[in-house]
Amino acid sequence: MLFSVGAGDVAKPLHTSTRTSNSILNAIVVSGPTASGKTPLALALAERHGANAAEIVNFDSVQLYRDFDLGTAKPSPAELARVPHHLIGVADAAAPWTAGEYARRARPIVADILRRGKTPILVGGTGFYLRALLQGLSLLPASSSDMRRRLATRPRLYELLRRLDPEAARRIAPADREKIIRALEVRLLTRRPMAEAWRQAPPEPSTAIRPLKLALRPDRAALYARIDRRAAMMFSGGIQEETRRLLARYPADLRIWIAHGYKQACDIVLRGAPEAQALAEAQQEQRRYAKRQWTWLRSDPGYLWLDGFGDDPAIQQAAVNQIKAALYPPVD
Secondary structure (H helix, E strand, O other): OOEEEOHHHOEEEOOHHHOOHHHHOOEEEEEOOOOOOHHHHHHHHHHHOOOOOEEEEEOOOOOOEOOOOOOOOOOOHHHHHHOOEEOOOOEOOOOOOOHHHHHHHHHHHHHHHHHOOOEEEEEOOOHHHHHHHHHOOOOOOOOOHHHHHHHHOOOOHHHHHHHHOHHHHHHOOOOOHHHHHHHHHHHHHHOOOHHHHHHHOOOOOOOOOOEEEEEEOOOHHHHHHHHHHHHHHHHHOOHHHHHHHHHOOOOOOOHHHHOOOHHHHHHHHHHOOOHHHHHHHHHHHHHHHHHHHHHHHHOOOOEEEEOOOOOOHHHHHHHHHHHHHHHOOOOO
16 A cells, blocks of 8 residues: 555555546655665655555665675665665575576565555666566576576577577677576477477466565766765775675676676775776766666656655755655646
8 A cells, every 4th residue: 555645744545446547646756876875765755654554675686685784785684674675685696596586486475465464665776677576577497596407507608698599699799698597598498499398388477566666866967976986985985895705705796896896896905906997997888777777667657757866855845746646646
C-alpha cells in the first residue's frame, strides 16, 4: 500500500481497494544518476510513510556485493538502521550476479514486503536490473558458478564462442569477457544458441509490482561537481587500502574490479599509477556514467522527474506531492 498525505503532511497507509484506479500502485521507484541523492530521498519517503510501513530494496548492481564498501557508496550503518534494507552487501563478488539472478532474488523479497502490508521502495541506478525485476528477462538458466569457473580458465574464449554461437559472437565485443562467458554458459546449458534460447523462454513481466517511478534530475554542472567531490572523498578515505586488502581475497580479474573507483584504485595498487591521475580518471568515468544513466532514464516515459538532489527537503516534498498527485488525480 502507498501512503496518502493529509493535513500537515502526516503519512498514513492507503488501502488500495478504497480509492481510484490509480491506487493500484503499490511500490515506489527512486532512481537517478550516481551521486544525485537517491538514498536520502528514499529514506525520507520511507519515514514519511509511517513507522515501519516501508522497506527499501536496492537495485544498484555493485552495492549488492559484500566487503566492497568505499567505492560503492552504500548507505551508512546509521542509514541502514533507520529503515529495513534488502539486497545490500549480500552477494559474493567471486560469483557475480546477472540481471536475471538479481530479479530472481528480488521478486520474492518484494512479494514478501507486499504480503506484510508494507510498501517496497526500490532504489538504485542500474536501470537494467530494475527492468529485469519489473518486466522480466528471458527465462534462461541461472548462472552456474562451477561452469563459469571452468570457462574462465579456458584460453581463447571468444574463438570458442564464434564456433559455438556465431550470432552471439557478432553482438559481443571480443574484450567483454563476462558476456562471452554468459553466452557460452547459455549455449552449453540449453544446447541452443543464445538467440534461440531467448525465443524459447520469453520474459515474464511481474504483475504483482505496480510502481510509481521517480527520477532525480539535478543541474548537470552541480551533479558533476558533487561526483568529483565524492570521488575525491573515496580516495582520501582509503579506497586504495580497501582495494589492497580485498585483492588478497578477490582475484584482480573479477568483474567487480572494473567498477567505478575500484578500477583506478587497482591501477594505483597493482600498477603504481599516480594517485592524482587515478582520481581524475575516476571522476571522468563517473561523470560519463551519470550521462549514460540519464540517457537510460529518459528512454522510459514512465518516470516522473524531480529537478534537484534527493537530500534537498524541497525535492523530498516535491516527491511526496508527486505521489499524492498520482494517487489522487484531479476529478473533472
